[in-house]
Amino acid sequence: MTVRKNQASLTTDEKRRFVAAVLELKRSGRYDEFVTTHNAFIVGDTDNGERTGHRSPSFLPWHRRFLLDFERALRSVDASVALPYWDWSTDRSAGASLWAPDFLGGTGRSRDGRVMDGPFAASTGDWPITVRVDGRTYLRRALGGGVRELPTRGEVESVLTIPTYDMAPWNSASDGFRNHLEGWRGANLHNRVHVWVGGQMATGVSPNDPVFWLHHAYVDKLWAEWQRRHPDSGYVPAAGTPDVVDLGETMKPWNDTRPADLLDHTVHYTFDTD
Amino acid sequence: MPELSRRRALTTTVALAATAGVRTVVPAQASADPHHSPGTFDEVYKGRRIQGRPVGGHHHGTGYTVLVDGVELHVMRNADGTWISVVSHYAPVPTPRAAARTAVDELQGAELLPFSAN
Numbered sequence: 001m002t003v004r005k006n007q008a009s010l011t012t013d014e015k016r017r018f019v020a021a022v023l024e025l026k027r028s029g030r031y032d033e034f035v036t037t038h039n040a041f042i043v044g045d046t047d048n049g050e051r052t053g054h055r056s057p058s059f060l061p062w063h064r065r066f067l068l069d070f071e072r073a074l075r076s077v078d079a080s081v082a083l084p085y086w087d088w089s090t091d092r093s094a095g096a097s098l099w100a101p102d103f104l105g106g107t108g109r110s111r112d113g114r115v116m117d118g119p120f121a122a123s124t125g126d127w128p129i130t131v132r133v134d135g136r137t138y139l140r141r142a143l144g145g146g147v148r149e150l151p152t153r154g155e156v157e158s159v160l161t162i163p164t165y166d167m168a169p170w171n172s173a174s175d176g177f178r179n180h181l182e183g184w185r186g187a188n189l190h191n192r193v194h195v196w197v198g199g200q201m202a203t204g205v206s207p208n209d210p211v212f213w214l215h216h217a218y219v220d221k222l223w224a225e226w227q228r229r230h231p232d233s234g235y236v237p238a239a240g241t242p243d244v245v246d247l248g249e250t251m252k253p254w255n256d257t258r259p260a261d262l263l264d265h266t267v268h269y270t271f272d273t274d
Numbered sequence: 275m276p277e278l279s280r281r282r283a284l285t286t287t288v289a290l291a292a293t294a295g296v297r298t299v300v301p302a303q304a305s306a307d308p309h310h311s312p313g314t315f316d317e318v319y320k321g322r323r324i325q326g327r328p329v330g331g332h333h334h335g336t337g338y339t340v341l342v343d344g345v346e347l348h349v350m351r352n353a354d355g356t357w358i359s360v361v362s363h364y365a366p367v368p369t370p371r372a373a374a375r376t377a378v379d380e381l382q383g384a385e386l387l388p389f390s391a392n
Contacts, residue, residue, distance in 0.1 A: 042363055047353040055352075112382055133348075133360050135385040146365065173353035183364070184352070194364040202380070204348075204360040 002071065002269035004221070007084040007098050007214055008091055009272070015103050018084065019119045021077040022210050023126050030073055035131040035207045037253060038066070042204040047171040050243045052252055057166040057236065058245035059182050060223045061262040063216050065254060068268055070213060082269065085217035088193050092150040094143040104211055106143070113140035113199050120210060129200065129208050139209060140199030147195045155187040160226050165236050170244045177226055177233075181219065190219050221273075224265050235259050312338065315371045322381075324374035340374050345386040349373050360389075 010018070025031040041053030041062075053062045067083060074081045091098055099106045105118015115138070120127040122138030129137045159180045167176040172184035183191030193215050194201050200208040207213070227233075239246045247260050266274070314327040325341040340347045340359070348360040349370055356366035357373040361380045367373050377386070 039360075043348050043350070043360060046350060133387055134381055135387065169353065171353050184366075191364040202362055202364060204363045206363070 002075070002082045003272055004082050004217055004269050005084050005272040007086050007103070008096070010084055010103075012102065014081075014084075017078050018074070018081050019103070021074040021081045023119060024077045025073055026127060032131050034066070034070055034073075035205050038207045039131065039133075039204045041253075042206075047169075047173065048243075051171060052245055055172040055179075055182070055184065056244055057170055057178055058251055058259055059178060060220070061235070061245075061259040062251055064220050064223070064262045064265065065251065065257055067213060067216055067220060071269070083213055083217045085221050085271075086211065086214035087218055088150045088196075088215070089153040089156045092152075098211070098214070099143065104214075105139075106141075107145075108139075108141045108199060112136075112138075113142055115139045115141055115199075129205075131205055131208065132200075133203055133205055141201070141209065142198030144196060145198045146202060147192055150196050151187060151189045151192060156189065156222065158187055159189055160222065160229060163230055163233055165233055168237075170237065170241060181222060181226075189222075190215075220265070221271055224271065224274075227263070235263060312370050315374075317371075319375050320378050322378050324371070324378060326370045326374060338370055340370050340377075342374060342377055342381070342386045346389045347374060347377050347386060348389045361386075 005014075022031070038053070045051040045054045045056065047055055052058050053066075071081075071083045074083070086098055094107050098104055099118075101117045103118065105115050105120055108115050115121050116123070120139050122128070127139055129139060159177065162177040162180055164176045166178040167174045172179065172182075175185065180186040181189050183189050194206060197209065197211060197215075200206060201212060201215075235247050237244060237246050239248065245251050245259060248258050250256060250258050265271075311328055312326070314325075316323070316325045318324075322343050323341075327339055328337055329339045330337070338349060338351070340349045350358050352358065352366055354366075356368060357370050358364070358366050359373045359377050362373065362376045365376075367376055
């Protein structure tokens with residue numbers, strides 16, 4: 001069984017194996033297919049039209065499946081690897097071990113945002129940014145540049161207390177847990193973390209930065225924590241909602257999996273805290 | 275407009291902007307009202323020409339096109355009337371012009387790739 005661990009508690013060997021597996025997916029071309037898929041959904045998902053990956057109830061199950069696909073790809077390279085998660089409410093500074101040269105590398109230099117250390121720095125030659133929206137081919141970050149503070153544990157708690165999963169109009173204007181976690185309303189958790197990292201993470205091609213997976217693995221964990229606190233609240237809407245993925249409807253791009261199939265993460269993996 | 279004179283016109287605009295700062299040709303209507311259609315704008319911001327205009331039948335139903343130095347910047351309107359672009363997708367701003375300016379800030383001089391190539 002796959003166990004997803006807090007990135008802060010990974011051993012040196014676990015970090016090395018994770019990085020090596022990611023680099024191998026990049027080298028083989030499989031990594032960039034994930035970036036392409038994410039960008040296609042982020043520009044295609046609209047508040048008043050069809051919406052699947054973002055700004056909709058299926059934001060959480062869509063990313064759960066997307067991460068499962070990525071994790072399976074990693075494990076096809078090295079079966080010992082699982083996705084770690086980044087609890088940004090605890091490891092909330094650019095000095096966290098997450099950003100050390102033996103893991104993801106640090107922030108970008110001020111002149112052009114270029115990441116200068118770590119295994120994903122452009123100078124290694126191992127991490128070309130090929131799926132991109134502008135001419136720059138190097139990984140960029142500006143940790144804490146776009147917004148000063150990552151969400152606090154208190155802000156996370158305030159979102160976890162929201163009892164309703166999601167609400168009409170099922171988009172970025174919704175009240176409810178999903179949209180507060182996604183960040184279009186309220187304290188702003190998920191969106192703010194993308195902005196705090198900066199660089200490609202602030203764009204539609206955000207999976208170009210490997211921290212994308214660790215961020216979303218924690219967002220996914222917060223969904224699991226919410227379920228545990230609200231056992232009587234389930235995914236909504238149940239049926240018959242135009243442009244929105246109902247509980248029993250299949251999701252693009254897979255067309256073989258429904259939110260109902262993804263509610264219980266323990267079928268696929270557990271967390272170190274489970 | 276022939277390419278040469280267009281380039282010269284752009285160069286002139288950039289030169290003017292360099293001395294006069296940001297120079298708005300047609301002001302955009304700054305409104306985040308979701309039912310209000312923003313107007314057009316055309317200005318040089320930090321040395322780059324940004325333009326915006328309503329269009330009919332555009333992809334994703336945005337109904338609005340933003341250009342940076344003539345290259346389309348993918349933008350999207352949120353339900354509350356705020357805007358985002360593909361280079362700043364998680365941080366809504368009040369108007370399409372603000373999204374264009376944010377994009378210029380983010381690009382740090384880099385060329386935008388055409389949306390169709392993304």
